Every structure is written in C-alpha cells, then in structure tokens.
Amino acid sequence: MSLTLSQPGAASPVAAALADASRDDASLRRFLHGLPGVDQVGAEARAAALATRSIKTTSKAWAIDMAIRMVDLTTLEGSDTPGRVRSLCGKAVRPDPSDASAPAVAAVCVYPDMVPVAVQALRGSAVQVASVATAFPSGRASLATKLVDVAEAVAAGAAEIDMVIDRGAFLAGHYLKVFEEIVAVKAACGSAHLKVILETGELVTLDSVRRASWLALLAGGDFIKTSTGKVSPAATPPVALVMLQAVRDFAARTGQVRGVKLAGGIRTTKEAVRYLVMVNEVAGQPWLDPRTFRFGASSLLNDLLLQRHKLSTGAYDGPDYVSID
C-alpha cells in the first residue's frame, strides 16, 4: 500500500475500520487495552542495542544536517520577551554565522502571545511558527479556555499548534474525554497542523505511552509528541521506540503517515543521532523527514553545530565558536 503524508489542515480522517473504536468510552477502552502490551525490559534492550550503532564520517554528517533541519527551536519561559524571541528566530534561520551551508531549522516554538513577534521575525523564511496552547504545560483548564488559547495562536499566525492532553483524565481512564478534546482542538486549528503532547513522563509506563499514542492518532493528531519539556523524564529511547512503532503500525493500518516529535532532555548530537538511527530502523524512510519527525530542543542546536564544525575542520570545537541565542 502507498503511504500518504497526512496534510495539515485536512479533516482528521480515521480509517473506517477504526472509526468504531472511538464510538464511545467503552469501545475506546476495549480498543486501547486490546493493543499488544509492551515488555519494558525488552523495549529498553532494543533501544540500547540500537544505540550501539556506530555512525561515522559521511553518515554522521548527513545525520547532523538532517537533525538540524528537524529542530523545533524552542523558548517557553515566563521571562520570554520580544527581544529574546527575535534573537532566537535569527538563529533559527541562520544557525551558524560562520557557515552559510548549515541548514535552517524546521520551526520556532513559543508561547501564544509571542507568536506575532515570531511571525514577523520569520517572514520570508521557510521556518515555521509553532505555538504551544491548551493551558500548556499542565493542561489544567476548561476546554473552553483551551480552545480560546488555540484560536488566538492560530489567528496570530501559528502554522503549528503543540497541545497537551489531559493526563489526569487519561490516568483516570476517561479516554473519550481526552479523545474529544483532541478532536475539538484539531477543529480549532483550522489549517494549522496539530502536535499532541502526551507528557510521557507522567504516563510512566510504556503500555500507557502506546495507548496514549494510538488515542491521539485516532483523534486526528498530525504528530504525537513526548513532552512539554517541563517534566522529567521527558524523551527517552524506550518511549521514542514505542511511539515510532505506533506511527508505523498506524500507517500500516490506515496508509497515513503521522509524525513524531521528541522533546525535552535531548542536548547532544550523540543522542540526536541515536534517535535518527531508531527512526531509520524502527519506522523507516517516511519518517526521515522534517515533515514527519522533529526534535523539540534549545541547547541541542549548538551541540549539532559544534559537531558539524569538528567534522569539517577535524578539530574539537569550543562554545565561543557558536552563538548563544
């Protein structure tokens, strides 16, 4: 079967065979609990085995550039100002002042009230504006409030919305409530594409990560995302493994390629390359693409640039040779 990239803004289609699963809470529970279990030790062992791949020279250079192109350069602090956001956007478009061949990142990710600043600063570039929304990071607010949050971000020009699921509802087993919120947020996104943050550190078990992934995909999320970055642990290799398997299996069932974003705690090139190896061997070619795979990160970009310098000059580099954003 051919695989089609799900287009942002398309009505969230669910394969006919799967539509039944979300008919009501009981059906959704049966579906999610009927998914195969994840053996934690086995999943961790597979993730660790993939980490022993040795990526050198040309393949390392390819991976570094691909990773840069997959970065959602992020600032989500209470202290963010227009100046801060503008500076970050400059770096997003041209990460390395000393090397024009370094590619631009995929997107800049900010809070909704900073979206206008980012839109202005990124005008004319291919870098997308992504906004968190839905009472990020906790998600503890009424649905009405969350939808206004989304609408404002979209109206301000965000092309991508990163929402958080209601983890409390998920952990209490109210799957349909979580589902319907995602559906409502997706509708409010209009033509913006939707990333659904599962906050895997709060879900804890890999079985829950699998179920939450499927729930978000069934509800129409364009991307499933690990974390807000405000809770530890955030992205980890076994979690990434389970999420990549989820989008792989979803694509096999529906023909649709949905994306995965790993966010939080990814600071080094070594980690980013390991994740790309995992994408390569677990999910495959359709996900080696910024349209279907992202790293939500801030300090990772500089480490990627330092490693890029080392590959091109042959010498180890230092922090004075990359810009602070």
Add this chain to the structure above:
Amino acid sequence: MPTTEPPADMPQPAALRTGRTDVTAFEYAPAPESRAIARLKPSYGIYVDGEFRDGRGEAVKTINPATEEPLAEIAEANEADVADAVAAARRAYEGSWSRMPGAERAKYLFRIARAIQERGRELAVLESLDNGKPIKESRDVDIPNAAAHFFYYAGWADKLGYAGFGPNPRPVGVAGQIIPWNFPLLMAAWKIAPALATGNTVVLKPAETTPLTALTLAEIIAECDLPPGVVNVLAGGPSVGQALVEQPGVDKLAFTGSTAVGKQLQRSVAVSGKRLSLELGGKAANIVFDDAAIDQAVEGIVTGIFFNQGHVCCAGSRLLVQESVHDEVVAALQERLQTLRLGDPLDKNTDIGAINSAAQLARVRELADVGEAEGATRWSPACALPDRGFWFPPTVFTGASQASRIAQEEIFGPVLTVLTFRTPQEAVDKANNTPYGLSAGIWTEKGSRILWMANRLRAGVVWANTFNRFDPTSPFGGYTESGFGREGGRHGLAAYLESEA
C-alpha cells in the same frame, strides 16, 4: 556480488506491513574496528606446564572465515603433547594446587578476570577475526561474560563448604575439557573457571578452527603467575580430542559440542569410568502466544536464531506461533529482518557475521535445500553476500511440518523453521517432541501461563519474554540428548567436586 533475492517463481511472502525495504536515505558509513588491536602473531604454539612451545603435530593455518585469508599458523599438538599436558596437570594438582587454600586460588581467578577486562578490546577483535562473529557481539557478549565467569567462580573458591556439597568437598583431579568453535573464549571461561575454583587442574582443547583466543587466554594465565601445569591449552582437531579422552591420567571430561560426538564420549567413559559432563545440541522451540508483546517477541525471535549466526546450541531454531497470529507475527518478523546488516565482522554495525567454516556452511546449505525439497516456503531478506568468505543469509521457512527434517534436526545456522499450535498443551507437546531438551522460549503477557508452561517444558533453560540471556550465576545445561550437567551458578560446581557418597 551475489544476492539472495528469492527467485520470481517462489511464493511471495506475506505483505509487508508498511511496504518498507531496508534501503533508506540514512546509509551507515563503514565503521571498522581496528584489526591491529588484536596483536595477531604470525604463529601460535601450545601451552603446556607453564611454557609456550610448538606442538609436535601438524602445522595448520587458522583462517578468517569472513575473507578466507590465513590469520596465523598453529603448531598443533600430537598424542605425546597430550600426554605431556596431562602429566603436567597431574603434577600441578598433586603438587601445589589441591593443597592451596581456596582464598589463594580465588585471587588467581580474580586476577584472570581483571586481565580479561583489561584486554577486552584486543580479545574481542581477535575473536571476531578467528570466529567470524560480529565485533558487536564479541565486544558486548563474549568477552564481558568470559570475565564475569571468572569473577563469579573466583568467589566460590574459598566458600565451597557453603555450596551445598558437604562441609569439605574435594576436587576431582585433572579435568580434560573440549570446547566448540561458536563461543571460543566464553566456552574456555565456562570450563576453566569452575574447575580451578574447585581445586582441579585443566587440560583444555579449543576447537580446531578457533584456537586464538584460548591461546591468548593462556598468555593471560601465565602473566597471572598461575603455577605451571594448572592450566594447559592444546590445539588441534578431533584426533587431539580423542587422545585427551583416552588419557588415563584424566579424571573427568567436560565436553561441549555436537550430540553425535557427545554420545561417543559417553560410550568411551562407560569403559574408562571417567566422570563426564556434556553440553550438546538443541532444537529449541520459541513459543509465541496470541497475547504476546509482539514487538518484543519479534526481537526475541530474531535474537533467538540470528544471534551468533545461529551457531548457538540453545538457539530458538523453531518458532512455534499460535496459529491465530501466525501471519501477523511472520509479517512483523520479515519486516524486522530487513534491517539486519550482514557483512564484515569487524564493522561495528554488522549484525550477522560469517559462518565459521566451509564445512559448516555446506551443512547449513544442505539442510536449507532439504527444507525446500520438503515443501516449506523459504524466505530471506534481500542481502548482498561478500564474494569471499563463508556466508549465509538469515532464512525463514514457513509452511513446515512437525515431521520435516528442518523441524527436527539441528541446523546450527541462521535458519528458522516456523510451526503453529492451537492450545497451550499442543505447544508443550510440540516443543517437547524432540530428543533434545536444552532450552525454550515463552512469549505471553499472562504470568500464570508462563509458569504453567515452564513447568511442563522439558528444557534445562526456559526463557520467558526474553531469550538468549546468560549469566555466570544462572545454571545452563540440557535435558535428554542435549546433555547432562550444568554450567554456571552454584550447580556448576558439582561437576568438578567429588560426590559426597
């Protein structure tokens, strides 16, 4: 280069779930481990009575099975050398070793363990060159486990009174030990460590095609200042093994290898009265239920039969899958096999290395051809085989029957035979329907079923929701024609101690 695409007229495999192939834009550049680290010498002799010297038998070349190039010349032992080694072991036993306090023996073994750790990388490269296995496996499995085995048994040497064999158990004497080519250094460790810990002395014969790490272990043993004759390492083929078996001065034999040869040894000791332990072949069933954690089960199947190119006595060479999920599991397995990388054992990204010898390759090919002739469906992922060396692609047979030869005979290569079952009892019956009984795998999320199955499977090692896990504390060995005796754990001391009666 020859490839292994199945010919167009073969039945097609189950549709791959996502249509993926192993080719993506992310290609891994060669990541070769340095060969020089192995510090290969042009020639190796034998180690007898604390001295390295040329054996007086044949001089043969040991080759790299990945390239067929010669690695070194080995001056093999002859019958006189075997007699010398046994005599040296006897002198050492009666002289210093059996009188030495356990705490001192322990410290020798701790030294050996540490030295193996220190020289781990060198030993791993040497092992991959001589055996053909991927460096990733020799580095991450063979060598660390060998060190751990010495470390574990070191700690028993001064605690034998607590091991459950009586307050003052005595060693047996001189142990003759014959090991196979599939895990050369690890098998040497499994043999030497418990023997020494219990106060015995040793004459070890490594396999003819893989002598190098055992002889380097001999160097390590010499550097650790073990008294001469405590450990002797020979080199040579079946005739040297036969000479060792027949030496009157050997009190106990330990053999790991094929069931056929194991039976010969058993016939021999029926006459000679020597103590014997055997670790022989297997045809293990890896049993997957409909409620298995399928992604991890697939990993377990892959590691079960393709780890070490399937050259594993406890390999999960039969996949027994519940019929209701057969297609799903086979499709997932075939998709997973697309990402296996076959090639240069010294490349750190290689998953599947070379078959150890031309003879073994011929046997694997022969049995695979038998499988096809018997009507099973043969499938391999697309796989470029290097044009020199001994290579066989990972191969899966579906549509086989319990009666087919590929379901009954040990192939000892990267060939998986898939069978089905309907109920747990049927799975047990089919798993046990073999003269072998070394290992088994169970994949289900239901705990009571794991334990119910484990209770009924006639296998010395049962892996539940995992496979091919080894640990020096964990006893390993078979039922029935997979041999008798256990290696590892407290139980592993038994073979090397006098019985209390």
Add this chain to the structure above:
Amino acid sequence: MPSKPAAQPAPSPRLAVRKTYKLYIGGAFPRSESGRSYPVSDPTGHLLAHAAQASRKDVRDAVTAARKAFPGWSGATAYNRGQVLYRIAEMLEGRREQFAAEIMAAEGVKPAEAAAQVDAAIDRWVWYAGWSDKYAQVVGGANPVAGPYFNFSLPEPSGVVAIIAPQESSLLGFVSVVAPALTTGNTVVALASADRPLPAVSLTEALATSDLPAGVLNLLTGSPEELAPWLASHRDVNCLDLTGIAPADRVPLAQAAADNVKRVLAPAALDLTADPGMSRLAAFVETKTVWHPLGV
C-alpha cells in the same frame, strides 16, 4: 697551606605533611559539625593525631546520606556490587604498608603481626566481595508448596545498618563487621573504635578512590557513649550491630532499638581468626517470598 673549608651543616630532615583525620559522610570528608576533635594516642600514651569527634548531628547527616544511597546500592546488580567491593580490595592492597604502619602505631604490635592483620583484612574483604552474587543462591530458592503455585524466597537487604565496630582490632575487626553488611546491599553508618580509629579512617580514604557510590559507607569517629544511643534510637536506621559495645552496656541500646523494631546483632564474642560463616550475612537481610499461580 690553604685552611680546611668550614664544615657544612647537616641537612635538616624533611618535615612530613601530617594528615588530618576527618569523618566520611556522603562520599565527602567533613570535619564534625560540632567542630570538636579528640586526641588519639598509641598504647604507650604517645600522641598519634587528633580525630574528629562526631556529634549527634553528624549521626543524623550520616544516616541521611546512607538512606539516600540505599536505592542505588541495593538496586545495583549483585555482580556490580561484587566488582565494586573487589576494586576496594585492590585499593587496600595498594596501601598495605600504610595500613601496617598505622596498625603498629594504633595497637602497639610488631611489624609482622601488623602485616598479617592487613593481609587478613584484605583477604576477608575479598571473601565478602565474592559473596555478593552467591548469597541468594545459598539461602534462597523455590519452595515446593502443595498447590498449583510457583513460590520462591529471596533475600533482600534490610536498609541502613548502624555498626559500632570492635574496639580492639582496628582494621581486621572493622572490615569483619562492615563488609558483610555492604555485600548484601545494605548501606552503613559505622562508628570506628574509639581509641584506635585511624586505620578505619584511612580505609575510607581508599573508598574515595574506588567506585563505591557516595553514602554507601559512612564513617564516624568519636565517643560510643555519646553516639551509640543516637544510632540506636534513630528511626530511619533499620539494623544495629553492637559488636563494639561491651556486653554490660548493651541493654539500653537494644531497648532503644526496639522503638522501630530494628534488627539487632549483639554477638557473644568476635573470633577474628575463625571462618566468618554466614551469620553476619544473614543478620541484615529480609526474606521475601512470592507466590504466583500456574495455569493457562
């Protein structure tokens, strides 16, 4: 005739850098929070050094450090614990001369006897290191219950063990009480011999160069009369070893320990030459027994 050159003055002997003997808590070497120290002399009364005189707050801090280290140490594989303990033996072996000199000074024994004590201490440490991945096999196992259940029993470490080390044997005695608690996965707060603490302090210096995680072993020096009651009554201490307290003085401590049902070890006499046996391994473990049905 030229006159003889003036005689050169004899070179003065090199001045030694004297060691400061501190506590060992949480992997660091602090002085007592009380700022106190006390003089340590050899059996003839000659001053050797001052040792830190720990206070109840140091006891408190040491127990906190030991508790913090417990999950990591007890959760490590037995193999890993064995490796770490063996490495400590490697570090001790490197300091044999130093320990022998300190024992000679502390106990007033001849060089040969001091050397023999060091060797015995190191060998005993190695002996205990080797128990780490074997003890469970000797005392644990499957129990053949009369029903369709799989049932097995396993030893688990009790937690934080407070140990008052022997007063006489400054190194071998110390090792004999501390090593068994560590190898089964417990973390330890030890109080060294009051009059002969220095070899134990040097042992902790060796620990700092080993791979022993911070807080797994903590050492206090000072007055047992002052400190033992605080260890005995501390509710986050799980076990109490009274080996270094004279039998006549043990009762109030054992009674205080009853407040949170500590496991108390009050052995009759410590024979350091005999095979240690398994009793000290058994003293500070709990047995967990697990049942699971067998059924399809």
